[in-house]
Amino acid sequence: MQVSAKRRFGRAGFDVTAFSFGTAPIGNLFRPIDDQTSDAMIRQSWDAGVRYFDTAPYYGHGLAELRLGHSLRWRNRDDYVLSTKVGRVLKPARRSAIDFTPWTAAAANRLEFDYSYDGTMRAFEDSLQRLALEHVEILFIHDIDSFTRGSEQPEVFKQAMDGCWRALESLRRQGAVKAIGVGVNEWEVCHAALQMRDFDCFLLAGRYTLLEQEALDEFLPLCEKRGAAVVVGGGFNSGILATGARPGAKYNYSPAPEHVMKKVAAIEEVCKAFNVPLPVAALQFVVAHPAVASFCAGTRNVEQLRQNIAWFSETIPADFWATLKKKDLLREDAPVPA
Numbered sequence: 001m002q003v004s005a006k007r008r009f010g011r012a013g014f015d016v017t018a019f020s021f022g023t024a025p026i027g028n029l030f031r032p033i034d035d036q037t038s039d040a041m042i043r044q045s046w047d048a049g050v051r052y053f054d055t056a057p058y059y060g061h062g063l064a065e066l067r068l069g070h071s072l073r074w075r076n077r078d079d080y081v082l083s084t085k086v087g088r089v090l091k092p093a094r095r096s097a098i099d100f101t102p103w104t105a106a107a108a109n110r111l112e113f114d115y116s117y118d119g120t121m122r123a124f125e126d127s128l129q130r131l132a133l134e135h136v137e138i139l140f141i142h143d144i145d146s147f148t149r150g151s152e153q154p155e156v157f158k159q160a161m162d163g164c165w166r167a168l169e170s171l172r173r174q175g176a177v178k179a180i181g182v183g184v185n186e187w188e189v190c191h192a193a194l195q196m197r198d199f200d201c202f203l204l205a206g207r208y209t210l211l212e213q214e215a216l217d218e219f220l221p222l223c224e225k226r227g228a229a230v231v232v233g234g235g236f237n238s239g240i241l242a243t244g245a246r247p248g249a250k251y252n253y254s255p256a257p258e259h260v261m262k263k264v265a266a267i268e269e270v271c272k273a274f275n276v277p278l279p280v281a282a283l284q285f286v287v288a289h290p291a292v293a294s295f296c297a298g299t300r301n302v303e304q305l306r307q308n309i310a311w312f313s314e315t316i317p318a319d320f321w322a323t324l325k326k327k328d329l330l331r332e333d334a335p336v337p338a
Contacts, residue, residue: 001337002018003017003048003309004017007293009229010200010201010223010229010291010293011200011228011229012138012178014081016052016231016294017049017050018287018293018294018312019297020052020231020296020297021041021042021045021050021054021296021297022298023053023055023056023059023298025299025300026041026063027058027059027060027063028063028105029059029298030103031104035067038067039067041301041305042068042071043071044302044306045309052080052082052083052296053068053072053081054083054203055085057088057142058143060103060106061106061107061111062109062130063106065130065131068131072133073133077134077135082131082137082138083136083137083138083139083203084127084140085142086119086120086124086139086142086168087120087123088112088114088123088142089111089114090107091109091110091112092110093108093109093110098110113156115144115159115160115164116159117163120168124139124167124171135177136177137179139168139177139180139181140180140181140202141164141168141193142183143183143185144160144182144189147185160182161197179200179201180199180201181200181202182202182203185205185207185234187204191218191219201228201229201230202223202230203296204230204231204232204233205232205233205234206234206252207234208230208286209235209236209237209282210267211241211260211263211264213330213334216334223291228291231292231293231294231295233296233297235282235283237260238250239251240261241278244265244278245264245265249264263329267281267324267329270320270324270327270329271320274317274319276316277311279308280311280316283295283297283308283311284312284314284337288334288338289335290335295312316337318338
């Protein structure tokens with residue numbers, strides 16, 4: 001599949017490219033990226049045909065939005081789709097008073113969770129200011145999962161399904177945004193949100209991959225039934241599906257446990273037999289599901305970006321997928337690339 005392939009964004013009435021540019025790394029996640037590298041990656045993705053860009057206030061405390069807006073500012077606004085997120089409000093503060101973890105050299109803003117109606121509206125307006133663009137197509141409620149909020153998650157979810165929902169539904173009704181949804185690390189949270197409210201889309205990080213297909217049980221079928229689009233991030237499960245089962249391999253941002261290492265090693269054996277690089281299979285598997293509109297990839301330099309684009313476009317023999325299923329390394333009901 002080509003990165004520039006257009007796919008319908010569920011019922012929302014517009015198209016996105018099958019490959020999308022994720023901006024967490026240009027928020028200086030874990031280590032800094034300079035402005036020139038950030039701009040070069042965005043320009044390279046554009047030249048490759050990418051026309052969907054995802055960002056968030058959380059990424060670098062506003063830095064990713066600032067950089068993305070700068071790089072897209074003189075592009076024709078009708079030529080691309082942009083998503084950002086709500087649930088956090090940024091407030092200027094002295095750097096010495098800010099905990100930037102896990103960001104480095106981030107923007108001088110303090111983060112505050114805010115799922116109220118007013119806080120959501122402020123977050124939306126502030127994002128437009130940082131981007132210096134007149135609109136975004138997609139708004140996601142960000143990080144209302146247990147991974148981020150721990151024991152507070154049930155109350156946080158309840159707040160978001162009230163305050164954030166009312167604000168986003170109002171913005172959609174007014175035509176200020178075209179699609180509203182939830183962006184989290186757990187499919188169960190997406191499923192609960194879709195059961196409760198009339199969302200258009202979801203950004204699911206790391207929970208529908210070559211390693212994990214539990215989302216096929218309930219969530220993805222409901223998305224198909226309701227016409228809700230899914231954007232998948234974290235398709236490498238934070239590292240191991242790109243590096244393979246090597247010493248120090250990361251899974252969910254931590255050292256991969258033994259059972260994960262064993263499964264990835266088994267998948268690698270099939271990859272070797274068919275001469276299919278593991279990351280090629282990981283990238284292309286995700287977008288085979290009819291509910292998945294785009295794979296969102298974050299990269300740290302132009303070389304990584306070019307490599308991801310090349311992986312996305314390689315041809316995989318059909319027997320490869322059949323063999324994974326035969327060896328119980330992939331669910332039998334998992335859609336695979338044609």
